[in-house]
Amino acid sequence: MDVSSTANGGQTARVVAAIRQRISARALSPGARLPSIRSFARTMGVSTSTVVEAYERLVAEGLIQSRPGSGFYVTRAPQPLALAEIGPRLERAVDPFWVSRQSLEAGGDVLKPGCGWLPASWMPETELRKALRRFARAEAGHLVDYGTPLGHPSLRRLLSLRMSEHGVVAPADQILLTESGTQAIDMLCRLLVEPGDTVLVDDPCYFNFLALLRAHRVKIVGVPWTPSGPDLAAFAAALGEHRPRLYITNSGLHNPTGAMLSPATAHRLLSLSGEAGLTIIEDDIFGDFCEEPAPRLAALDGLDRVIQIGSFSKTLTAAARCGYIAARPEWIERLSDLKIATTFGGNPVSADLVHAILRDGSYRRHLNGLRDRLARARGDVASRLRALEIRPWIEPRGGIFLWCQLPDGLDGAEFARRALAEDVVLAPGNVFSVSQSCATFMRFNVAQCADERVFAVLKRAIAAATV
Numbered sequence: 001m002d003v004s005s006t007a008n009g010g011q012t013a014r015v016v017a018a019i020r021q022r023i024s025a026r027a028l029s030p031g032a033r034l035p036s037i038r039s040f041a042r043t044m045g046v047s048t049s050t051v052v053e054a055y056e057r058l059v060a061e062g063l064i065q066s067r068p069g070s071g072f073y074v075t076r077a078p079q080p081l082a083l084a085e086i087g088p089r090l091e092r093a094v095d096p097f098w099v100s101r102q103s104l105e106a107g108g109d110v111l112k113p114g115c116g117w118l119p120a121s122w123m124p125e126t127e128l129r130k131a132l133r134r135f136a137r138a139e140a141g142h143l144v145d146y147g148t149p150l151g152h153p154s155l156r157r158l159l160s161l162r163m164s165e166h167g168v169v170a171p172a173d174q175i176l177l178t179e180s181g182t183q184a185i186d187m188l189c190r191l192l193v194e195p196g197d198t199v200l201v202d203d204p205c206y207f208n209f210l211a212l213l214r215a216h217r218v219k220i221v222g223v224p225w226t227p228s229g230p231d232l233a234a235f236a237a238a239l240g241e242h243r244p245r246l247y248i249t250n251s252g253l254h255n256p257t258g259a260m261l262s263p264a265t266a267h268r269l270l271s272l273s274g275e276a277g278l279t280i281i282e283d284d285i286f287g288d289f290c291e292e293p294a295p296r297l298a299a300l301d302g303l304d305r306v307i308q309i310g311s312f313s314k315t316l317t318a319a320a321r322c323g324y325i326a327a328r329p330e331w332i333e334r335l336s337d338l339k340i341a342t343t344f345g346g347n348p349v350s351a352d353l354v355h356a357i358l359r360d361g362s363y364r365r366h367l368n369g370l371r372d373r374l375a376r377a378r379g380d381v382a383s384r385l386r387a388l389e390i391r392p393w394i395e396p397r398g399g400i401f402l403w404c405q406l407p408d409g410l411d412g413a414e415f416a417r418r419a420l421a422e423d424v425v426l427a428p429g430n431v432f433s434v435s436q437s438c439a440t441f442m443r444f445n446v447a448q449c450a451d452e453r454v455f456a457v458l459k460r461a462i463a464a465a466t467v
Contacts, residue, residue: 011044011047011050012050012053012054012057014044015044015046015051015054016054016057016058018044019054019058019063019064020058020063023063023074028074029074030074030075031073031074033071033072033073034055034064034071034072034073034074036071037051037052037055055072058072059072094413094416094417094428095431096208096210096214096431096432097211098416098428098431099114099115099116099207099425099426099428099431100207100208100211102114102420102425103115103116103425106423106425109423110424110425111424111425111448111451111453111454111457112424112425112448113424113425113427113444113445113448113449113454114416114425114426114427114428114442114443114445114448115425115448116206116255116314116400116427116445117313117318117445118314118315118400118447119447119448119450122370122373122447124316124357124362124363124366127357127363128316128317128320128353128357130356131352131353131356131357132353135349135352135353135356138352142348142352145348146344146345146346146348147177147345147347147351148346149336149339149340149345149346150175150176150177150332150336150346151175151176151177151178151324151346151351152346152348152351152352153172154355154359155177155351155352155354155355155358156172156173156175156324157172158355158358158359159175159324160172160175162358163298163308163326166287166296166299167296167299167300168296168298168303168326169299169302169303170298170303170308170326173329174303174327174328174329174332175324175326175332176324176332176335176339177322177324177346177347177351178309178311178322178323178324178325178339179322179323179343179347180311180313180321180322180323181283181285181309181310181311181313181323182212182323183321183323184309185209185212185248185281185283185309186212187325187335187338188246188307188309188335189213189216189218189246190216190338191331191334191338192245192246192279193216193246194218195216195217195218196217196218196219197218197219197244197245197246198218198219198220198242198243198244198245199213199219199221199244199246199248200221200222200223200235200238200242200244200246200248201213201220201222201247201248201249202222202223202225202230202249203222203223203225203433203434203435203437204225204256204257204403204429204432204433204438204441205222205225205248205250205255205434206250206255206256206283207427207431209248210432210434213248219242220434221238221242221434222433222434222435223235225254225257225259227259227393228259228260228261228262228264228265229259229261229262229266229269230249230265232268232269235269235272236272239273239278243276244276244278245278245279246278246279246280247273247278247279247281248280248281249280249281249282249283249297250282250283250284250285250286251283251284251295251296251297251298251308252287252288252289252290252294252296252398253286253287253289253294253398253399253401255285255286255401256401256403256427256432256443257393257396257401257403258396258398258401258402258403259394260294260295260396260397260398261294261295262295263295266295266297266300267300270297270300270301270306273305277305278305279305279306279307280297280301280305280307281306281309282297282298282306282307282309283309284296284298284308284310285310285311285313285314286399286400287310288314288315289314289315289367289370289371289374289399289400290397290398290399291371291375291398292397296308298326303326303328304328307325307327307331308325309323309324309325310323310324312354314400315363315367316354316357316363317353320349320350320353320354321347321350322347322350322353322354371398374398374399374447375398377447377449377450378395378396378399378402378446380446381444381446381449382395382402382446384449384455385402385404385444388407388455388458388459388462389407389408389462390404390405390406390407390442391404392404393405393441400446400447401443401444401445401446402443402444402446403441403442403443404441404442404443404444405440405441406440406441406442407462407466408465409440410440410462410465410466411428411440411465412426412428412439412440412441412442413439414465415428415442415461415462415465416428416442418460418461418464418465419457419461422453422457422460424453424457424458426442426444427442427443427444428441429441429442429443
């Protein structure tokens with residue numbers, strides 16, 4: 001770490017804070033001229049370049065403005081704090097957006113056992129910083145130019161090799177990079193379905209599948225999920241009754257249940273889908289958490305009617321958005337055109353960052369450590385939940401989630417509201433369910449349950465609900 005730059009950053013922040021405080025206290029009112037750069041540098045005991053940087057930051061925020069030849073002037077007073085912004089938004093509907101809203105908007109003191117990602121401390125910070133420094137030294141064109149429509153060629157070749165380890169044959173030219181797994185599904189929905197078409201999902205399924213499909217104005221039909229995959233009888237019935245265009249599911253580890261698709265279910269699922277002409281999107285975002293081999297529909301199908309997507313948001317970083325789509329050539333060509341139309345080019349910064357970490361072996365070491373750490377966390381959290389009579393549906397063989405039944409038939413939505421009042425974000429079952437049949441379930445992220453306050457809040461919520 002560059003100590004001098006860190007120290008200077010701290011001095012700049014101190015100067016910015018001093019100006020903000022003067023404006024807040026009305027010592028500097030709108031239209032007032034700020035002290036000159038030299039005089040304020042003497043007042044604060046810093047260099048003139050530090051004051052210049054501080055003033056530039058405030059200009060970028062719109063709090064002050066520069067008048068060439070005259071100086072810097074206050075443009076407006078800071079906005080008053082709105083009381084509605086204090087504390088969690090308890091009145092929001094508990095719908096597929098609920099957990100995402102609460103988790104993404106949460107402050108640092110809010111605990112998030114209901115979110116779908118790992119704590120920052122579990123991510124490979126050292127490797128990420130190293131990769132960023134490497135990218136910063138790249139030639140100018142690499143820093144400023146658009147990416148190609150298919151995306152970073154070296155990363156696509158590396159993804160092709162990684163997918164072959166699971167039996168998925170996907171040459172680099174059959175892989176298109178996206179900003180995320182979510183963008184991958186959005187692009188595929190634009191390509192494959194029209195408003196009014198029917199799409200099958202698992203019940204329960206990842207709640208953002210539901211939110212995204214509703215945005216595309218399609219009819220969503222849920223298929224009950226079992227410990228070995230979708231209920232095949234219900235799946236066959238849905239094919240006959242609704243004639244769906246698309247089925248979206250997880251491979252490797254299922255979200256929210258943590259279950260794994262069995263080989264027998266996978267083969268029968270593909271047989272039924274082939275007879276019905278159904279296209280499948282297989283989301284493999286949690287595949288790297290698997291502790292043992294798991295069937296991949298894309299491997300069994302040969303990327304004919306199965307499209308595999310994934311991203312590195314869960315295992316590497318959510319800040320650098322990088323996902324992918326692997327599909328048959330004619331679909332990749334059409335998706336490439338769609339990508340140009342909607343985002344024009346790829347994101348070379350994120351792709352280069354991911355490629356740098358994948359190629360040097362550090363990602364594999366990181367995953368091995370993650371799997372061991374998660375296995376310990378799953379055992380510990382499951383034991384503590386059982387002590388509260390919160391019972392895991394199955395014992396997952398990998399991953400970050402436990403899908404649990406609440407005690408005494410408690411309602412998950414009300415339970416989550418009680419916990420949110422104490423700054424704990426939970427994921428109630430019905431946000432994952434098309435049929436709204438999971439009211440007494442809750443999804444727990446074991447990596448986000450290390451704080452003792454989680455279990456204390458759960459205990460109080462149970463006590464309050466059973467009085």
